[in-house]
Amino acid sequence: MTHATAPTTSPKRCTMILAAGQGTRMKSPLPKVLHTAAGAPLVTWAIEAALDAGTDQVVLVVGHLRQLVIDAVQARFRERVAFAVQTEQRGTADAVRAGMAAVHPDVTEVVITYGDVPCVPGEALKRLVAQRASSKALLALITTEVDDPTGYGRIVRDAKGRPAAIREHKDCSADELKIRTVNPGLYAVDRAFLSLALSSISSDNAQGEFYLTDLVALAARASLSGVAELPWEAVSLRGVNDRAELAAVESVLHQRVADRHRRAGCTIATGARIDHDVVIEAGASIGPDAVLRGKTTLAAGATVDVGCVLDDATVGIDAVVKPYSVISRSAVGAGAQVGPFAHVRPESVVEDGAHVGNFVELKKTRLGPGAKANHLAYIGDGVIGAKANIGAGTIFCNYDGFQKHTTTVGEGAFVGSNSSLVAPVSIGRDAYVGSGSVITRDVPDEALAIGRARQENKAGYGARIRERLLAARRAIAASIASATQPTEKIE
Ligand code: UD1
Numbered sequence: 001m002t003h004a005t006a007p008t009t010s011p012k013r014c015t016m017i018l019a020a021g022q023g024t025r026m027k028s029p030l031p032k033v034l035h036t037a038a039g040a041p042l043v044t045w046a047i048e049a050a051l052d053a054g055t056d057q058v059v060l061v062v063g064h065l066r067q068l069v070i071d072a073v074q075a076r077f078r079e080r081v082a083f084a085v086q087t088e089q090r091g092t093a094d095a096v097r098a099g100m101a102a103v104h105p106d107v108t109e110v111v112i113t114y115g116d117v118p119c120v121p122g123e124a125l126k127r128l129v130a131q132r133a134s135s136k137a138l139l140a141l142i143t144t145e146v147d148d149p150t151g152y153g154r155i156v157r158d159a160k161g162r163p164a165a166i167r168e169h170k171d172c173s174a175d176e177l178k179i180r181t182v183n184p185g186l187y188a189v190d191r192a193f194l195s196l197a198l199s200s201i202s203s204d205n206a207q208g209e210f211y212l213t214d215l216v217a218l219a220a221r222a223s224l225s226g227v228a229e230l231p232w233e234a235v236s237l238r239g240v241n242d243r244a245e246l247a248a249v250e251s252v253l254h255q256r257v258a259d260r261h262r263r264a265g266c267t268i269a270t271g272a273r274i275d276h277d278v279v280i281e282a283g284a285s286i287g288p289d290a291v292l293r294g295k296t297t298l299a300a301g302a303t304v305d306v307g308c309v310l311d312d313a314t315v316g317i318d319a320v321v322k323p324y325s326v327i328s329r330s331a332v333g334a335g336a337q338v339g340p341f342a343h344v345r346p347e348s349v350v351e352d353g354a355h356v357g358n359f360v361e362l363k364k365t366r367l368g369p370g371a372k373a374n375h376l377a378y379i380g381d382g383v384i385g386a387k388a389n390i391g392a393g394t395i396f397c398n399y400d401g402f403q404k405h406t407t408t409v410g411e412g413a414f415v416g417s418n419s420s421l422v423a424p425v426s427i428g429r430d431a432y433v434g435s436g437s438v439i440t441r442d443v444p445d446e447a448l449a450i451g452r453a454r455q456e457n458k459a460g461y462g463a464r465i466r467e468r469l470l471a472a473r474r475a476i477a478a479s480i481a482s483a484t485q486p487t488e489k490i491e
């Protein structure tokens, strides 16, 4: 049987993202665009801005360590991103020239951005395209005002104040160096003009590179409507060259992610850091300095309080994670409570309404619905039934030095404080374990297990002990005194 294939729509706009550079100043074996900020590689943020703005095609120009970049991008975006290879990094115009090989023939407009400028909102690209359309210009570019323009290309203007050229820092005259309106590197260009212009750009400049910025002077001369300009605030146009700049863009991105969740109806305190892939339902609440990473998911009404660190954690409806708790690769059910100062390690499940209290560590453990482990316990490789109670100081002795073993605690069972359950072992349904027990054998349903030395009371023994201790103290004092007597003088 044959399937009819859906008609493919012809792409009209391509967004080309330059990411071939090495990023030497990162001092890292990882390509620059794969360094992460707020839980996603830099290039992910750039690609998402392109997709948000609306584009028919995304072309990523790769070069340095390209296979690593291609693999990472394909894992997330599949066929939504096409790749072009720039084998040698000879400048931004050369990169675009390489990119043109992957641009769909029907494309009439190319938007150019950088893979190391992650905070650009899709909105800015959308407005850039609109600006070019409304001014019927061959080229539109974003410009921005900065206090310190060092390193940036400067916007040189004509008599009417319109952009006439971009002068790279190293090619600037003393007067041009004073210009504070700079080029952040974002353009929307007519495709036919771009193809033609690229063939005329030379590397005759201070750096011996093919400058994409030469497009601006070419476009200004090519038509009366020449170059359109979209001023934008500098914070979201920051690029990353070193790890200090990486930290700076990360805080911008965290702020942006937090604001997105706030607008969607979540309460998020200042200082909380929520990464890119975290999902939060409306009505959840996050305290100051909480860090939410990976594929963490919070349901409506969930609270994650001050200073918690959640990594790939799922928190159910109305569950409360109290201050300074750490949860990794685990799930917390509806209405459950965790913390303060709890550590829920991978592959654990705290079921609905269960409680995990302070200084309790769970590892690969299922705590049944309504079960409680409220204070100071290590619970590793446990399967704990509904409404069971694990007393303060209980240890699940799950490791014999070679292997991990499971401890099972039945529904409604009560494990008294300071007990050690030596796995593999199972405590039956509604059974009791007396405080301070060391349990090495299974406990049947409904039974009481006591595994501790029997207590003995010796009448009147207190006075005898005190006398013995006092005598010992006197003997010590006497021996010190004799040792410190002055010795006889020898004439
Ligand atoms: C470029 C601009 C400058 C602007 C600045 C903003 C040019 C000539 N200059 O300068 O006007 O103010 O960005 O940050 O365009 N890349 C490649 N292949 C190459 C060279 C660069 O893919 O051969 C990529 C890099 O990976 C990077 C981007 O293009 O993502 C910018 O390259 P970079 O070398 O940082 O350009 P700048 O000198 O900063």
Ligand code: MG
Binding pocket: 239, 241
């Ligand atoms: Mg740069």
